[in-house]
Amino acid sequence: ETLNFCSYALLANFVDHQSISSVAEDNYGHIWVGARHFRLFKFNKVTKLFTEFTPEWVDEQKKKLLGVIIEILPDRFDNNILWLAMPDYQEKSGESHNVLVKYEIKENKFEAQLARGRPKYQDEQGNLWLANAGVSVYNPMTRQVKHFPLQINDHGRVVPIYVHDIHHFSGKNLVAAPDRLFELDDKGNYKPLWHNQELGISEKLFIDRQNSL
Numbered sequence: 001e002t003l004n005f006c007s008y009a010l011l012a013n014f015v016d017h018q019s020i021s022s023v024a025e026d027n028y029g030h031i032w033v034g035a036r037h038f039r040l041f042k043f044n045k046v047t048k049l050f051t052e053f054t055p056e057w058v059d060e061q062k063k064k065l066l067g068v069i070i071e072i073l074p075d076r077f078d079n080n081i082l083w084l085a086m087p088d089y090q091e092k093s094g095e096s097h098n099v100l101v102k103y104e105i106k107e108n109k110f111e112a113q114l115a116r117g118r119p120k121y122q123d124e125q126g127n128l129w130l131a132n133a134g135v136s137v138y139n140p141m142t143r144q145v146k147h148f149p150l151q152i153n154d155h156g157r158v159v160p161i162y163v164h165d166i167h168h169f170s171g172k173n174l175v176a177a178p179d180r181l182f183e184l185d186d187k188g189n190y191k192p193l194w195h196n197q198e199l200g201i202s203e204k205l206f207i208d209r210q211n212s213l
Contacts, residue, residue, distance in 0.1 A: 008048060024072035027079045034069025038086060040103070055086075055101075055110035070098060073119040077126060080105050083119040085130075088112075100130060100138060113138065115145045120166040131163040135175060135184055148188040150177065165204050176204070 022034035031043040033050075040053045071085035084101040100115040115138040117130025130136040134150040150161045165176040173184040174193075181194040 008043065008050070021068045021070050022072045024074055024082075026074040026082070032072050032074070032082060034072050034084070036068050038069060040069055040072075040084070053103075053108060071118040071120075073122065073128070076122040083122075083128060084110075085118040086112075098132065100128070102140070113140075114143060121168060123168065129166045129173075131166055133160040133162055135163055135166060135173075146188075148184060148190075150175070150182070150190055 020033055020035050022032075024032050026032060029045060031045065033041040033043060035041065038054055041050045042053070043050050069084055069086055071083075073083040075081035075083060082103040082105065084103055085098045086101050088097055088099040097116045098118055100113040100117060100119060102111045102113055103109070104111075115128075115130060115136060117132035117136050117138075119128050120131050121129040123129065126140060128138045128140065130138055132147075134148050136145050136147045138145050150163060151158050152161055153159075161177045161180070163175055163177050167174045167176075175182040175184050175190065179196055180192065183191040183193055185191065
C-alpha cells in the first residue's frame with residue numbers, strides 16, 4: 001500500500017517556530033491543532049485552510065511562560081464542544097498544573113473547569129477521564145470530580161505516578177504510565193497488568209481493527 005503525505009503550514013507568518021502539541025479530529029472531519037502560546041487552530045480538509053482561535057482570558061505573560069494546548073478531546077455527544085488541557089502557571093508556588101477547559105465552538109467561548117488533568121476518554125455517561133497523578137473522573141453536568149491517586153512504594157517512599165493515557169477496552173479501564181500498565185476497577189483500585197522498565201514509557205494506548213491492544 002502506498003501512502004501519500006501532504007504538508008500544510010499553520011500560518012505564513014509563523015516566525016517563532018510554533019510547535020504542535022496536540023491534534024484531534026471532530027465528528028465533522030475538521031482537524032483541530034493545539035500549539036504553543038495557547039493557539040488553537042481548525043483545519044478544513046476541503047479548503048485546506050486554518051482558522052485560529054485563542055482564549056481572550058489568557059494574558060500575554062502566561063502565553064510566554066507556559067502557553068500550550070497540551071490535549072484536545074472532542075465531546076462524544078455534543079459536536080459543539082471540545083475539551084482542552086492547558087497549563088495553569090501558579091506564580092506563588094512556581095508550579096504548573098494542567099487545567100481542563102471547555103471550548104464551545106460556535107460561541108468561541110473558553111471556560112476553565114474546576115478539574116485538573118488531560119482529557120483522555122469520555123464514557124457513555126458523559127464523564128471525562130483525566131490523566132494526572134492518577135486518574136480523575138469529571139462529570140460536566142454536576143461539575144463534580146472523583147480522584148483516584150496512583151502511587152507506588154519505592155524503597156519505603158510513597159511516589160506518585162503520572163498517567164499518560166486511559167482507555168476503556170473489553171470492559172476494563174486501562175491506565176498507561178511510565179513502563180507500567182494498570183487496570184482501574186470500579187472501587188478505585190489499581191491492578192498491575194504489566195511492568196517492564198527496559199521498554200520505557202507507555203505513552204499511548206491504541207485499539208487496532210482486530211480489537212487488539
